[in-house]
Structure formats: C-alpha cells, structure tokens
Amino acid sequence: MAKRSMKKKKDDLERALFGSVGLHQKMMLKTQLSHIDFLDQQIIMLSEEVQQRMQPYEEDIELLDSIPGIGRSHAEQLLAEIGLGKDIASQFPTAPHLCSWAGMVPGNNESAGKKKSGKTRKGNKKLRAALVEAAHSAAKTKNTYLSSQYQRLAARIGKKRAAVAVGHTILTIVYHLLNKRQLYVELGADYFDRRKKEIVIKQSIKRIEVLGCKVTVEAIA
Numbered sequence: 001m002a003k004r005s006m007k008k009k010k011d012d013l014e015r016a017l018f019g020s021v022g023l024h025q026k027m028m029l030k031t032q033l034s035h036i037d038f039l040d041q042q043i044i045m046l047s048e049e050v051q052q053r054m055q056p057y058e059e060d061i062e063l064l065d066s067i068p069g070i071g072r073s074h075a076e077q078l079l080a081e082i083g084l085g086k087d088i089a090s091q092f093p094t095a096p097h098l099c100s101w102a103g104m105v106p107g108n109n110e111s112a113g114k115k116k117s118g119k120t121r122k123g124n125k126k127l128r129a130a131l132v133e134a135a136h137s138a139a140k141t142k143n144t145y146l147s148s149q150y151q152r153l154a155a156r157i158g159k160k161r162a163a164v165a166v167g168h169t170i171l172t173i174v175y176h177l178l179n180k181r182q183l184y185v186e187l188g189a190d191y192f193d194r195r196k197k198e199i200v201i202k203q204s205i206k207r208i209e210v211l212g213c214k215v216t217v218e219a220i221a
Contacts, residue, residue: 050076060086063177066184067170068146069138074130078174081127088178095175102127104168131167138166145187146170152192 021029054061054076064075082098083091092098099105103123139150139162146166153162177184188194205215 054079059181060178063181063183064174067134067138067173067177068141068144068184068186069134069136069170071137074134074137077130078127081124081130082174082178086178086181088175092175095172098175099168099171102131102171104128104131104164104171127171128167131171132163134170135163135166138170139163143189145189145191148189148192 057079060079061072061075064070064078065072070078081102082088088098092101096105101123103125135146135150138144138146139154141147146169149169150162150166153165157165173184176182201217205217208215
C-alpha cells in the first residue's frame with residue numbers, strides 16, 4: 001500500500017504497525033477524541049444558529065448561490081459583510097463603489113513611466129478573503145465564464161492576481177444580482193472568443209467602409 005517516497009520506508013512502516021499502545025497513549029488518544037467530539041458539537045450548534053439567523057435572507061442567498069463558485073457559506077459571508085441585498089444601492093451607488101470599499105480594485109500599474117505594484121488597495125479583509133476563495137472555486141467549474149476568465153488571466157499575470165481579478169468580477173455580479181433581484185445568467189466559457197470575433201468583425205467593417213464600400217455580413221452555416 002506504500003506509495004511514492006513511502007516505498008523506501010517499508011521497514012519503518014512495518015515496525016510502526018507492530019508498535020504498542022500503553023496507558024499514557026490511550027489516555028492521550030481518548031482526550032484528543034473527546035476534544036474532536038466537542039468541536040463537532042460546537043460546529044453543529046453554530047451552524048444551526050447561523051442558519052436560523054439567515055432565514056430572513058434566503059432570497060438573497062438563493063440569488064448569490066446561482067453564481068458559479070459561490071456556495072451557501074460564501075453567500076452568507078458576503079451578505080454578512082455587504083449587508084441587506086435590497087438596500088445595496090443605498091449604501092453603494094454603483095458596483096465600482098462596492099469593489100473599491102471591499103479593496104478589490106487594483107492600484108495603477110504604471111505612473112510617469114514607473115511601474116508600480118498591482119496589489120489591491122486596503123479594504124474589507126474578510127470580504128476580500130471570501131471573494132478570493134470563491135474565485136478559486138469558480139476557477140474549478142467547467143464551461144463557465146468565470147473559469148475561462150481565470151484561466152486566461154492566470155496564464156498572463158499569475159494565479160494570485162487572476163484570483164483577485166475574478167473576485168472583482170464576482171463582486172460586480174453580486175452587486176447587480178442583489179440590486180436587480182435576478183438570478184445569474186451564464187455567459188459561457190466561449191464568451192471571450194465570441195466577443196473577440198464580434199470586435200474583429202466590427203473593426204473590419206469600419207475599415208472597409210472608410211474606403212467607400214458598403215459591407216453586408218452573412219454568417220456561414
């Protein structure tokens with residue numbers, strides 16, 4: 001059963017299997033198991049308390065849960081930091097205001113020819129941590145806009161900065177879903193390719209029209 005580097009330690013593993021457990025070891029194991037049982041009970045109690053307190057906000061949780069990478073726990077964390085969804089526009093006039101408050105807006109990368117750090121500004125640390133964690137979860141989803149965004153950015157600017165950028169996108173989506181009271185609509189993993197195609201077509205048409213020609217575009221079946 002030993003794998004990888006443990007194959008070289010078969011003798012040590014065999015000796016460990018035949019070790020003896022004395023009274024002291026039994027007492028220590030019993031104490032540790034009792035502590036684990038206590039922690040499990042506390043987790044259950046706190047989870048029930050959180051669920052009870054979040055009941056009035058089930059509609060908001062359902063809206064956020066529709067975003068890839070956002071589970072119930074993430075939704076609860078975001079709402080706990082942002083506040084009531086129906087009142088979000090009164091607290092933050094626009095999505096950029098919310099992103100700035102959360103510290104999910106990167107600083108300027110260049111000024112007067114000098115490159116600066118791309119680190120985010122100071123903001124709500126708990127909210128930012130939850131968004132970055134959600135971004136990593138979204139990156140693992142299949143055939144989604146957010147996973148595609150993460151993969152494209154990670155290849156260019158690195159995984160950490162890509163997670164912050166996707167977290168920024170998630171927070172922007174959260175703002176609009178809570179403000180408009182709508183479920184998330186998936187754009188698809190090929191969204192960027194489709195957008196690029198549309199941009200190329202529009203730019204090409206403009207260039208031809210400048211030459212005094214009229215262009216008619218027809219898709220090939």
